[in-house]
Amino acid sequence: MSVHEIRHPLVRHKLGLMRQKNISTRSFRQLAGEVGNLLTYEASKDLELEDYTLDGWCGDISAERIKGKKITVVPILRAGLGMLDGVLEMIPSAKISVVGLYRDEETLEPVSYFDKLAGDIDQRMALVVDPMLATGGSMNATIDLLKNAGCTSIRALVLVAAPEGIKAVQQAHPDVDIYTASVDDHLNENGYIIPGLGDAGDKIFGTE
Numbered sequence: 376m377s378v379h380e381i382r383h384p385l386v387r388h389k390l391g392l393m394r395q396k397n398i399s400t401r402s403f404r405q406l407a408g409e410v411g412n413l414l415t416y417e418a419s420k421d422l423e424l425e426d427y428t429l430d431g432w433c434g435d436i437s438a439e440r441i442k443g444k445k446i447t448v449v450p451i452l453r454a455g456l457g458m459l460d461g462v463l464e465m466i467p468s469a470k471i472s473v474v475g476l477y478r479d480e481e482t483l484e485p486v487s488y489f490d491k492l493a494g495d496i497d498q499r500m501a502l503v504v505d506p507m508l509a510t511g512g513s514m515n516a517t518i519d520l521l522k523n524a525g526c527t528s529i530r531a532l533v534l535v536a537a538p539e540g541i542k543a544v545q546q547a548h549p550d551v552d553i554y555t556a557s558v559d560d561h562l563n564e565n566g567y568i569i570p571g572l573g574d575a576g577d578k579i580f581g582t583e
């Protein structure tokens with residue numbers, strides 16, 4: 376498994392804006408989508424292409440299209456929804472598989488309360504989206520759920536990752552690549568990523 380920390384200037388710039396203390400809900404939400412969009416661009420860089428012939432304006436021409444696996448985007452409720460539109464802008468025909476997990480504030484363990492996956496999940500590449508990879512508990516639980524449903528190709532897209540979360544996913548799911556705008560310093564005693572973004576769900580939904 377590899378961790379792809381995206382060093383693109385647009386990603387660095389937008390992530391910096393997201394770290395501002397008094398950022399508005401509107402700006403944070405917009406930037407979460409934009410960074411999600413750029414992470415999708417990077418995470419889809421190695422998709423296989425095939426040649427085909429199409430009926431062009433000047434006759435038959437040869438073109439390329441993405442071959443093989445179809446894609447499902449998997450937002451982890453609720454914060455993952457904040458990246459969903461940005462991902463779909465890049466891959467508009469993707470099916471959406473929703474997973475509802477929340478983190479018990481005391482144990483920090485994920486608790487599942489909902490899932491609705493694309494029917495042909497075994498034939499799709501899953502792009503799991505969640506802004507914060509903190510302990511890795513929610514990501515691992517979602518990957519477990521997807522694998523149990525037959526999904527064999529999974530990538531994780533997160534705005535910010537803690538080293539602790541990366542390690543947890545690496546240990547449990549060495550086949551899953553992680554795409555992130557930043558690998559941050561550490562988790563604090565409350566399970567927040569430092570420096571991180573604060574509570575990304577609250578910032579996206581304006582519930583702070």
Ligand code: URA
Pocket residue numbers: 507509566567568569571572573574575576
């Ligand atoms: N969830 C968040 O929203 N922020 C963190 O820093 C960790 C988990």
